[in-house]
Amino acid sequence: MQEFLQQIVNGITWGSVYALIALGYTMVYGILRLINFAHGDVFMLGAFIAYYAAGWFGVQTHPSTGGALLVLFTAMAGAGVAGFLIERFAYRSVRKSSRLTALITAIGVSLLLENGGLLLFGTDPKFFPQLVTVTKIPLGLGVTVTNIQILIVVVSLILMAVLRWIVISTKVGKAMRAVSFNRDAATLMGIHTDRIISFTFVLGATLAAAAGVLVGLMNPKIDPLMGIMPGLKAFVAAVVGGIGNIPGAVLGGLIMGMAEVMVVGYVSSTYRDAIAFVLLIAILLFRPSGLLGKHQAEKV
């Protein structure tokens, strides 16, 4: 029982990280119908920007909450710029081509970021600085939670609330929803679709960078290929929740995190990478458009 509760705590932590990454996939897919394969690498980029920023700001030597936040925001801003550049110079040029062409371009960008990362940051893993001193907080029943885990969940919740606010209550959010609903009609209504698409990429990239920093705090070993598996699993999470659906991405992320932690805890850690896909196939067989996705009638 105690172990089970402990696994749930860990599952929620991982789940909120997956949810943060999955949000970026789902937003871009909702607007462009593009699987942004490079998203997992933006997550990696976020972790590395934070690593270097912590060095520059001296947070590495003097951990403090303010410093940690500064590092987090720098990473988010840096990744946001990267997201903007990726969309502007790679994806925008192939937007009118077939979707497979766009997908291969995304794969190209992903390879570029990974191999560029290997070149720039080196192939050996770096040790992510401890921005916050770790303390263990007992929750009762023998379950403990670290302050880092609380931080991860709280930061994720705040970011998701901000995202929800942007999408539901602001003019940009309304434009995003309009573009996702029908891009051509949105253009005719005077929405600058290019600008909205750029904004969506920036938003997704900042969330992924935040996830990168949070994962860096939890698992301090970072390397340029660290984004591949979490990226893939977050994408699976977005599909399980119903791709294009924002609450679905959060739900899918939590399910993925929970399932993975349970498999590692009770079956074998070697099956860790398979459970996400087994779950995916099982869920899609019964709900072909994901848990919260709407089934679209085919138009003839």
Added chain:
Amino acid sequence: MNARLVRTVLGLLALLALNMLLPRALNPYFFQILILCGINVILAVSLNLVNGLTGQFSIGHAGFMAIGAYTSAVVSMRVLPGLLDAMTAAGVPLAVGHGVILLLATLVGGALAALAGLAVGLPSLRLRGDYLAIVTLGFGEIIRVLILNIDAVGGARGLSGVPNYTNFFWVGLWAWIVIAVSYHLLGSTHGRAMLAIREDEIAAEALGVPTTRYKVTAFVVSAFFAGVAGALFAHYLSYLNPSTFTFLKSIEVITMIVLGGLGSVSGAVLAAVALTILPEALRAVKEYRMVIYAMLLIVLMITRPQGLLGTGELKMPWSRKKAAPMPTESAS
């Protein structure tokens, strides 16, 4: 009919002659690239049957390849050595004995991969587009993790000691077969039905094309050849490791067919050869190699989104009739 038989025999003789000649004429490094080109051609042309002709989006090709590779390796290592001994005892030359074993192992590997293709083809009844894509991707990853956990085939350590039977003859022959199958399919009723599904599935169904059957057929045939490519790969390198068959391998094959022009058989062949040679040619620039490769990929996609050949086919001087006219490209 007679002329075709003559050409087939001549082709086989040419392959045998090249098989004798090439390992002596080329240095081992170039020869290895040549073999890998052949294996990648088989992979790309077979994936083109599903993604290019039928318009279904599969990114699990590495999974089928892995099934073929591991199955054939187990067959030739654990099941068939006795047969080899029996054949040598009966006075069959060693080269022929190796060929027979390789052929049997390849066929078993291909058959099992085809069975897996059937299992993956069935969900395509319910799933479309990106959802199908992600399921095939998931399937490939599940296969990899399963192999990783089977200790009898080495697990994460990999499987070494696979007999080294693959030579130019077998790679050339299988590449020839998969290309011939693709071309014949293109001109046949079945191929037309597949093209119809690609262009507009609903319209095809309304016209009485059994879409499900053709989609599953495409998956099975494609998986069979992927299994064959895996078997040849296993018996060439003599060593298998699950990390060879990650989804990046599937993506590599997709890149080949998109770069060649989706649906174009000769495009798939050209791009498979080009993308096998390119990383090797870039070895001179060492650490910048993969960065340049990635940038070339992006630039090519931006400047030539329809692929090198579009949906057209390269016309060979000896092709007699006009290649099958292809319907106009539709973004799928």
